[in-house]
Amino acid sequence: xxxxxxxxxxxxxxxxxxxxxxxxxxxxxxxxxxxxxxxxxxxxxxxxxxxxxxxxxxxxxxxxxxxxxxxxxxxxxxxxxxxxxxxxxxxxxxxxxxxxxxxxxxxxxxxxxxxxxxxxxxxxxxxxxxxxxxxxxxxxxxxxxxxxxxxxxxxxxxxxxxxxxxxxxxxxxxxxxxxxxxxxxxxxxxxxxxxxxxxxxxxxxxxxxxxxxxxxxxxxxxxxxxxxxxxxxxxxxxxxxxxxxxxxxxxxxxxxxxxxxxxxxxxxxxxxxxxxxxxxxxxxxxxxxxxxxxxxxxxxxxxxxxxxxxxxxxxxxxxxxxxxxxxxxxxxxxxxxxxxxxxxxxxxxxxxxxxxxxxxxxxxxxxxxxxxxxxxxxxxxxxxxxxxxxxxxxxxxxxxxxxxxxxxxxxxxxxxxxxxxxxxxxxxxxxxxxxxxxxxxxxxxxxxxxxxxxxxxxxxxxxxxxxxxxxxxxxxxxxxxxxxxxxxxxxxxxxxxxxxxxxxxxxxxxxxxxxxxxxxxxxxx
Amino acid sequence: xxxxxxxxxxxxxxxxxxxxxxxxxxxxxxxxxxxxxxxxxxxxxxxxxxxxxxxxxxxxxxxxxxxxxxxxxxxxxxxxxxxxxxxxxxxxxxxxxxxxxxxxxxxxxxxxxxxxxxxxxxxxxxxxxxxxxxxxxxxxxxxxxxxxxxxxxxxxxxxxxxxxxxxxxxxxxxxxxxxxxxxxxxxxxxxxxxxxxxxxxxxxxxxxxxxxxxxxxxxxxxxxxxxxxxxxxxxxxxxxxxxxxxxxxxxxxxxxxxxxxxxxxxxxxxxxxxxxxxxxxxxxxxxxxxxxxxxxxxxxxxxxxxxxxxxxxxxxxxxxxxxxxxxxxxxxxxxxxxxxxxxxxxxxxxxxxxxxxxxxxxxxxxxxxxxxxxxxxxxxxxxxxxxxxxxxxxxxxxxxxxxxxxxxxxxxxxxxxxxxxxxxxxxxx
Numbered sequence: 001x002x003x004x005x006x007x008x009x010x011x012x013x014x015x016x017x018x019x020x021x022x023x024x025x026x027x028x029x030x031x032x033x034x035x036x037x038x039x040x041x042x043x044x045x046x047x048x049x050x051x052x053x054x055x056x057x058x059x060x061x062x063x064x065x066x067x068x069x070x071x072x073x074x075x076x077x078x079x080x081x082x083x084x085x086x087x088x089x090x091x092x093x094x095x096x097x098x099x100x101x102x103x104x105x106x107x108x109x110x111x112x113x114x115x116x117x118x119x120x121x122x123x124x125x126x127x128x129x130x131x132x133x134x135x136x137x138x139x140x141x142x143x144x145x146x147x148x149x150x151x152x153x154x155x156x157x158x159x160x161x162x163x164x165x166x167x168x169x170x171x172x173x174x175x176x177x178x179x180x181x182x183x184x185x186x187x188x189x190x191x192x193x194x195x196x197x198x199x200x201x202x203x204x205x206x207x208x209x210x211x212x213x214x215x216x217x218x219x220x221x222x223x224x225x226x227x228x229x230x231x232x233x234x235x236x237x238x239x240x241x242x243x244x245x246x247x248x249x250x251x252x253x254x255x256x257x258x259x260x261x262x263x264x265x266x267x268x269x270x271x272x273x274x275x276x277x278x279x280x281x282x283x284x285x286x287x288x289x290x291x292x293x294x295x296x297x298x299x300x301x302x303x304x305x306x307x308x309x310x311x312x313x314x315x316x317x318x319x320x321x322x323x324x325x326x327x328x329x330x331x332x333x334x335x336x337x338x339x340x341x342x343x344x345x346x347x348x349x350x351x352x353x354x355x356x357x358x359x360x361x362x363x364x365x366x367x368x369x370x371x372x373x374x375x376x377x378x379x380x381x382x383x384x385x386x387x388x389x390x391x392x393x394x395x396x397x398x399x400x401x402x403x404x405x406x407x408x409x410x411x412x413x414x415x416x417x418x419x420x421x422x423x424x425x426x427x428x429x430x431x432x433x434x435x436x437x438x439x440x441x442x443x444x445x446x447x448x449x450x451x452x453x454x455x456x457x458x459x460x461x462x463x464x465x466x467x468x469x470x471x472x473x474x475x476x477x478x479x480x481x482x483x484x485x486x487x488x489x490x491x492x493x494x495x496x497x498x499x500x501x502x503x504x505x506x507x508x509x510x511x512x513x514x515x516x517x518x519x520x521x522x523x524x525x
Numbered sequence: 526x527x528x529x530x531x532x533x534x535x536x537x538x539x540x541x542x543x544x545x546x547x548x549x550x551x552x553x554x555x556x557x558x559x560x561x562x563x564x565x566x567x568x569x570x571x572x573x574x575x576x577x578x579x580x581x582x583x584x585x586x587x588x589x590x591x592x593x594x595x596x597x598x599x600x601x602x603x604x605x606x607x608x609x610x611x612x613x614x615x616x617x618x619x620x621x622x623x624x625x626x627x628x629x630x631x632x633x634x635x636x637x638x639x640x641x642x643x644x645x646x647x648x649x650x651x652x653x654x655x656x657x658x659x660x661x662x663x664x665x666x667x668x669x670x671x672x673x674x675x676x677x678x679x680x681x682x683x684x685x686x687x688x689x690x691x692x693x694x695x696x697x698x699x700x701x702x703x704x705x706x707x708x709x710x711x712x713x714x715x716x717x718x719x720x721x722x723x724x725x726x727x728x729x730x731x732x733x734x735x736x737x738x739x740x741x742x743x744x745x746x747x748x749x750x751x752x753x754x755x756x757x758x759x760x761x762x763x764x765x766x767x768x769x770x771x772x773x774x775x776x777x778x779x780x781x782x783x784x785x786x787x788x789x790x791x792x793x794x795x796x797x798x799x800x801x802x803x804x805x806x807x808x809x810x811x812x813x814x815x816x817x818x819x820x821x822x823x824x825x826x827x828x829x830x831x832x833x834x835x836x837x838x839x840x841x842x843x844x845x846x847x848x849x850x851x852x853x854x855x856x857x858x859x860x861x862x863x864x865x866x867x868x869x870x871x872x873x874x875x876x877x878x879x880x881x882x883x884x885x886x887x888x889x890x891x892x893x894x895x896x897x898x899x900x901x902x903x904x905x906x907x908x909x910x911x912x913x914x915x916x917x918x919x920x921x922x923x924x925x926x927x928x929x930x931x932x933x934x935x936x937x938x939x940x941x942x943x944x945x946x947x948x949x950x951x952x953x954x
Contacts, residue, residue, distance in 0.1 A: 032689050060912060104910060104920040105806045106689055109782035138783060193751030200753030229748060236740040243738075346839050347567035347605075348575050349765055351797065354772075359800055361776050367747055371776035374740075443772070444737040445765045449568060453735060488741045493732040494702050 019049050021086045027057060028064050028074040028085070028101040035107055040142055043114040051118055052076070053085050058111040062101040074101070110140060117143045120150035125159070132162040138194045144170040165190050172198045181213050188217035191224035192366040228365030233489055234482075239374040241481025242381035243443075245474060246436035247454045248461035249384065252473040253429035254308075256462050257405045258422065260316055261327045264334035265458055266451025268430045271307055272300035272437025273446045274341060277350045290355040293438070300438040301431040307337075308430020312423050320422075334451070341448040349447040358442060377439045384435055385474065391428070392470070401425045405468075460504055466514030476515060558597040558871055560585070560858075561604070561620035563631025563641070568608025569735045569764040573850070574633045576794055576841070577655060578603060580851045581630050583832045584858040594862050595869065602626055608764075610640045617641040621650045627871040628653060628861050630854060634763060635659060635705035642667070651873050653857035656850045657789060657811070659708035660931040661939075665946035666873075668860070668880060669901045670853040672812050673929035674712050678759075680906045681787050681810035682713060684921050685757045686720065691785055693757035695726045697746050700761035702731040709761055709789070715935035726754065736766045739773040747777075750784045758786040767791050771799045774807075781806025781910070792848035793916065797840060801915045811849035812889060812904040814917045819890030825855070826888075852888050856902065859885050860895055891926055898945035901929030
């Protein structure tokens with residue numbers, strides 16, 4: 001047993017020592033084409049050391065130092081430790097005067113493909129699955145023999161179809177006419193953007209049969225890809241809708257229900273975003289950084305709600321029923337809040353980092369990736385909406401708010417403290433604006449002017465949906481989100497913005513009460 | 526006579542004290558010269574411009590510590606035009622007429638430069654413009670220390686066309702909707718056509734300033750790139766829109782090995798606060814990168830780090846970053862100093878004449894020369910790929926400095942235009 005182990009170790013050491021020194025040197029210091037050839041040579045060795053050397057180059061961990069007889073010695077440096085790339089020996093101490101061996105996109109792409117191809121032969125199912133996923137996005141023709149070797153061995157039903165597809169896409173570029181036609185037919189059943197790229201190139205092939213087959217296959221692939229694109233557009237619309245909804249929901253209470261034209265609404269959003277930033281700073285450097293949002297959500301609600309209530313108590317309540325004065329006063333307040341933030345945090349944007357779980361996305365269709373940050377915001381908007389609905393319909397405070405907004409005198413007669421209810425309602429609307437700010441900080445920039453970009457949109461949503469109608473606000477936000485994204489994909493962002501504004505103007509002219517008119521006795525009128 | 530002099534000096538000393546800029550001990554007679562700093566310190570462009578203001582202040586402190594310009598202490602007048610283009614013109618007028626500054630260092634976006642240009646020409650002021658731009662302009666009142674298209678955009682596109690750059694055949698020209706991206710893309714379109722790229726293989730997209738939702742645009746790029754040929758994206762997005770753009774790019778998993786994005790207005794500073802791990806390999810073309818290895822650069826970055834720490838500059842005090850427009854600003858102010866010393870006068874006309882042919886050993890390790898005629902610098906071009914730590918790996922560079930062509934040969938009619946400011950040309954006739 002012991003001897004066997006020793007023999008194994010020895011053979012491993014021998015194999016490790018055997019990787020091609022010349023290839024490694026070329027890889028680190030050669031001209032572009034030489035380096036590319038060196039990658040192919042190292043892949044052919046199918047040695048774990050070769051894989052390590054290649055990934056070191058791709059990760060930017062490869063450095064060179066002047067060696068004996070003028071040649072460069074190639075090192076793999078991680079932190080303060082270095083190993084010789086050829087022999088795998090530890091190099092101590094770390095030599096001075098090291099130079100980085102830099103990989104560009106071409107080399108990095110080649111290495112990634114090669115490493116993935118090497119993983120195809122791994123006994124672990126997970127590793128192989130990851131490898132085929134990576135290769136399906138596009139692979140180098142030189143890898144065909146490796147892929148075919150893997151295909152011959154592969155039995156897993158979850159991996160084999162993708163692997164066949166990869167083999168077909170590689171055969172597309174080379175191979176006999178029969179092989180290419182078969183490959184085209186195989187590609188027709190796939191729905192990956194890579195297949196479209198290959199087929200679109202084959203449509204211009206000199207051979208008529210291949211052209212014909214490719215056109216047929218391309219139509220099929222395009223049809224299935226179109227569904228993915230539509231789904232992506234739909235998601236973008238929902239995502240923008242959820243952001244508009246969050247921004248407008250607070251205003252739907254303060255303006256929609258209470259009738260206060262609050263021009264400082266955008267700044268309440270901004271305060272929420274800055275509160276998120278402040279909480280993030282507190283959490284930085286602690287192991288709980290990824291969870292800072294859990295603290296930031298209540299904090300931003302509380303902060304904006306407090307500012308809102310202070311505003312209501314000190315300024316707005318003296319101006320009820322005087323919309324023009326309210327507008328001017330709140331506009332002035334908004335300027336003051338912007339300047340206050342500039343003084344406190346500086347005029348430049350502050351950086352709010354996403355927690356790790358909100359980076360990246362999930363691929364639902366081939367080529368359609370839904371980012372986690374946007375998915376989280378949609379869920380968050382739905383939760384906020386649900387919470388607000390419960391608050392307004394199921395609690396005593398909600399009952400009071402509805403009572404006061406429907407008939408203030410009558411509510412006062414039956415003993416509702418209308419003044420206090422106004423303050424609470426305004427605080428609620430402001431707090432929700434703070435929540436919007438917390439969400440917006442995850443996808444956009446946080447700066448003193450943040451609110452200015454959302455105030456127009458928020459009013460647009462509330463007016464379009466119908467003043468005093470919460471359901472209207474929800475529909476309006478979604479309709480505007482879809483309209484914007486649909487127009488953007490068709491005409492570009494600049495035109496889309498103009499068209500949406502023109503549409504709203506015409507709509508409000510035709511139907512001043514918005515999408516949903518308030519039936520029965522209106523507000524304070 | 527004597528009394529009047531005294532009053533004058535007293536007033537000067539008082540104004541210096543009122544502004545409260547540093548010590549005056551070195552300059553007992555109170556000889557000062559004012560320069561204007563015209564950069565947005567708020568609004569959408571603050572992300573890029575604020576640090577240029579600090580660069581000017583650092584250079585000023587350095588020059589003042591070594592005895593100033595011809596024995597005059599430089600006194601910077603900092604104003605904030607707030608990313609508001611008409612406000613740039615107002616502030617410029619105030620700097621030239623009220624503060625009577627000898628030179629102005631400022632502007633980033635071309636629309637702000639276009640807005641101040643008539644003011645400088647009318648009042649015969651001197652503007653040092655430190656940012657790469659679209660060309661199509663030579664003013665006798667402006668010195669352009671940033672790159673013209675042939676010193677940035679064209680080499681970058683040529684690189685992407687080459688085998689090393691990925692042999693791109695299809696192009697997405699993506700930008701913010703104003704004069705710089707529109708003109709650059711006009712030049713690039715003509716250039717691509719001259720290289721045999723069909724119109725169907727070029728997609729142009731624009732977004733408003735401050736745009737923050739790049740979902741549909743990334744989806745469009747994905748679709749465009751899967752239509753048969755290798756695709757590359759040329760981004761002229763400016764200002765803080767770059768943060769949501771790169772965040773979306775990373776989140777949607779568009780990798781540089783598939784669709785490389787080369788940017789002309791994104792450097793070390795703009796990528797601060799973006800998670801750069803998914804962005805590894807995307808490119809930027811500049812005439813300077815912080816990662817350039819040269820003794821001059823090591824010294825300069827060290828100087829900046831010390832200055833940022835001493836002045837408590839937000840962000841930079843913990844993680845000092847330098848970038849190309851900072852370098853161009855620094856070159857500009859030193860060249861102005863050299864020209865003043867050569868002309869032995871602060872007079873705009875004399876300084877302008879003395880600027881021709883000035884050289885300066887730039888932090889990029891290259892000796893930049895101000896062209897004798899066309900008011901542009903000769904600069905080397907570098908192309909860098911984003912690293913995981915937000916710095917750039919230089920993957921390509923020109924052999925030496927390249928002369929600027931402000932009138933791009935790819936725009937019809939430019940071959941007839943003179944490679945020097947119009948008024949100067951007239952005088953020579």
